[in-house]
Amino acid sequence: MESYYTEEIGKTREQWPDEAAWMVGGRKSGWKDIEDRLGQAIWQVNDYQRLAKEHEDEWRVIATELEFTITLGGVEVYGFIDQLRKYRDGRVIPVDLKSGSKLPGNAQIQLGTYALAVEQLMGIPRPTEGIILHLGRPATAHGKEKPSKDHSYDLTHWTPERLGALYAQMDTAERLGLYLPNPTADCERTCGLAQYCMVKGHVPSAEQYERKA
Structure with missing residues (x-):
C-alpha cells in the first residue's frame, strides 16, 4: 500500500509540479499533508479489518x-x-x-x-x-x-x-449551463472552484458560462 501511494504521489507531482497549488487538509504544508494522509490511510485499513472481524x-x-x-x-x-x-x-x-x-x-x-x-x-x-x-x-x-x-x-x-x-x-x-453556487463554511479551504465563484467575489468570464449549443 505504501509503495502504491508513493508511486501515485510521484505521478501527480509530474503532472502538477507546483505543490503550493495542491489542496491540503487543514493548515499545513503539502509534504506534511502527504505524510499525514498515508499514516491515516494505513490506520483506516487496519481499523476496517477490526470492524469486519467484529x-x-x-x-x-x-x-x-x-x-x-x-x-x-x-x-x-x-x-x-x-x-x-x-x-x-x-x-x-x-x-x-x-x-x-x-x-x-x-x-x-x-x-x-x-x-x-x-x-x-x-x-x-x-x-x-x-x-x-x-x-x-x-x-x-x-x-x-x-x-x-x-x-x-x-x-x-x-x-x-x-x-x-x-x-x-x-x-x-x-x-x-446553469451551475448554482452552494456556499458553505468550507468554500475557501476545500472547494476547487472557489476561484471562479461569484459568491466569493470573483467575476467569471463570458466563456465560462457560455451556454452549450
Missing part, C-alpha cells in the same frame, strides 16, 4: 467496486458501488465508504441510486436501507481516536420516480 457473524461482503449503468429520468447514470453486504437475515445492502472528516449531505441520493442499481443488476427487491461506512481517524495531539462506524439510511423515500425526476432536473440544468 461483525463477521452478522454480514459478509459479496462484491466490491461493483460497476453499474442504469437509466433514471431518461438520464444514463454510471457509477461504482464500494461494497455490497449480505446479512444473515438475507438483506443485501449497498455500502459507500467515506474517509473524510464529515458525512456527506447527499448520502441518501447516492445510496438510493445504488439501491436501484442493485435491484436491476441482481434481480432482487430494491434495498430499502443503505450504509455510509465513515472510516475513523487515529488519535492526534489535538483529538482522541475515532473508530470507523456504520451510518444507516432509510431509502424507502427514494423511489425510481423521485430519483428519475431529480436526475432529469440536474441534466436539464447542465445542458443549459
Whole structure:
C-alpha cells in the first residue's frame, strides 16, 4: 500500500509540479499533508479489518467496486458501488465508504441510486436501507481516536420516480449551463472552484458560462 501511494504521489507531482497549488487538509504544508494522509490511510485499513472481524457473524461482503449503468429520468447514470453486504437475515445492502472528516449531505441520493442499481443488476427487491461506512481517524495531539462506524439510511423515500425526476432536473440544468453556487463554511479551504465563484467575489468570464449549443 505504501509503495502504491508513493508511486501515485510521484505521478501527480509530474503532472502538477507546483505543490503550493495542491489542496491540503487543514493548515499545513503539502509534504506534511502527504505524510499525514498515508499514516491515516494505513490506520483506516487496519481499523476496517477490526470492524469486519467484529461483525463477521452478522454480514459478509459479496462484491466490491461493483460497476453499474442504469437509466433514471431518461438520464444514463454510471457509477461504482464500494461494497455490497449480505446479512444473515438475507438483506443485501449497498455500502459507500467515506474517509473524510464529515458525512456527506447527499448520502441518501447516492445510496438510493445504488439501491436501484442493485435491484436491476441482481434481480432482487430494491434495498430499502443503505450504509455510509465513515472510516475513523487515529488519535492526534489535538483529538482522541475515532473508530470507523456504520451510518444507516432509510431509502424507502427514494423511489425510481423521485430519483428519475431529480436526475432529469440536474441534466436539464447542465445542458443549459446553469451551475448554482452552494456556499458553505468550507468554500475557501476545500472547494476547487472557489476561484471562479461569484459568491466569493470573483467575476467569471463570458466563456465560462457560455451556454452549450
